Amino acid sequence: MTDGPTPTERFIQGILPENPVYRQLLGLCATLAVTNGLKPAMTMAVAVGFVLLSANVIISLIRNLLKPHLRIVVFTLTIAAFVTIVDRFLGAYMYQMSKALGPYIPLIIVNCIIICRCEVCASRQSVFTAAADAVGQTIGFGLALASIAVIRELLGTGMLAGIQVLPAAWPSWVIMVLPPGAFLTFGLLLGLINWVDAVKSAKQGRKG
Amino acid sequence: MGMTIQTMMRDVLIALAPMVLSAIYFFHWYAVKQLLTCVAAALLAEMLFTRMRGRKANLGDLSAVVTGVILGLSLPGTAPWYVGVIAAAIAMGIGKIVFGGLGMNIFNPAMVGRAFVMIAFAGSMAASGYVASRLNIDIMSQATPLNAHKQLGAVVSLQSLFWGNTNGSLGETSALACLLGGLFLCIRRVASWEIPAGVLLSTFVIAGAANLMNLSSPWTVAHHLLGGALLFGAFFIATDPVTSPLTPGGKWIFGMGIGALVMLLRLFSGYPEGVMFAVLLMNSLTPLINRLTIPRPFGGV
């Protein structure tokens, strides 16, 4: 159980090489639902980050007590606890944001990123590695959400994080802040990233 | 009879001429501007996106021009220039090139572009976007016939619908022009006659049934057939050979499905017209219709 990626490797991998959204295609429900603005997207990233870090640390601490056939129950229990805390916290201190995010905060419970990290990393590696993994994955998730949210909010409203960026005459592309805009933006960005990769590996192939 | 893509597209362009002329006759400069914008943007987008895929762009096959003209004819003359440009870019990019280019696309490219701008710029594309009272063209200050009927219960005369002196998308107003161009397409066998026949038949049956249930309604079967984008859609949009079924039986099913969906949307939805959504929905069923109607050799897999 001790061999495996080091904390630094885990941290780096989560950001780009194993980006939860673009590489593992996890947590897409939240990715598509809350990226119509930079503010809700970043709130979601922070909320997922808190739950992921807490769950990873707890699971890693009790990893030697886990029974294989009961581990999913323990994961879900831990995750649900922290999601409830986040949900109540937002309701108490960021009421408008909590209303805007609606059911998507409680839905973090079924966000595959967290249960995947518990399974792949936290239940097998030390607390420090699990924490580094959680931070790396959160940064990766946050970057992915930001990339989609910036495009959607900018084209859809001419604003960024609620501040007017483009000239007021900008004709808002309303479709971008609606659900089809989420699918289009995500699909095109995913295609772009794969295209860049294909070009890169083709170049390397020629060199070698 | 050897048809290349180029001669086929040339025939489509000839068939589109009556609508282009009627659009210019009724909407003057606004039609010219909108059509030029859409064609130029479609050509540019085709060139750009095929380059990105590392292929040589083949603008000579005229398919991008056809998409541009059909798109332009399906927009209101009042729509600002960026609406045409974005619609053309989406039509070529998301409607065609991402699927692998001409012949590979699932949805009619022009309708993909139009659907995008219709939702993105509802202000200039929804029924109220067609009305521009400041302009010195009379028909453009009226509501479109279908919307006038849906919102106000007003009825436009069949004569106006036939000749085309009503407001609407550039190419759809004149039933005469659509019929002329459409019949040419069918005679040249560029379009399969089964598809428009299916659309018109099912529209006729459903509109007739609706008419029988409410005999006093001034909006008759003939209004449903001649008004809106029905004829333009039936002859020019639904008949796209790439996105419609292959067998005659499949084409009947496809056409009748479109007619039924159009009537469903016209009678029961919040939108006054439904040709675009109907074609896109039936496009998505085309592979399924092909599967059901193409006979397989006995014992084949």
Next chain:
Amino acid sequence: MEEILTDNTPVPSGRIRNSNLAQAWLVLVLALIIGAILAAVQVRLSPIIAANKLNETLEKVPELVLGAGSAATRPSGLEVDPGTVKIEKDGPDSFYSVFHVVSKGAPAGWVVKTVGQGYGDKIELLIGFNPDITAITGIFVLGQKETPGLGANIASLKWRQQFIGKATARPLSVVKGGASAPNEIDAITGATISSRSVVGLVNRTTKDLAGKLAPEIVRFSRQVKKND
């Protein structure tokens, strides 16, 4: 999630170790600890959340009755009494949350909370009335999920301002472009359905409550003083 770990731990032998309880001890202990933590969080935060919900409405009440200008000056001696009123109809009785506003001892008006179906989802409205319910003093959209850029404009100040000062004697009606009669409201371009929903909701509320709102009819739950 797919099960990646393989079940290769030896099955514990013996009757006690094999029982479900013994195997699930970790789950039970965790559940107890987490339950305790969540209970503490709930006790701590639920009053704040409840207050947030009430404040969201209360904050808007003075503005809806007195107008944005005079409400901004934070008039003193303003009292807001939340209560409920029961309207008996043919179907099931409906209840409205109402707020009676009293300024320096004199009745200043009413604010009513009402919910109805919009284009996308339910629309939640606050409607302000003058003391004898003959005129609307303002409306505010508390919650809506209409199409952004179109129907969502029902929440815009510009559109809502049309309602200020409308008489309640005749039902309001929606027109497209250029409201001229005193009971007409301009529809939002491209969002006729959302506009009609709001106007219909205002009309229904007005009809339900006309003549029914009097301080002695409404059951007030408690008093909230706004003296700051």
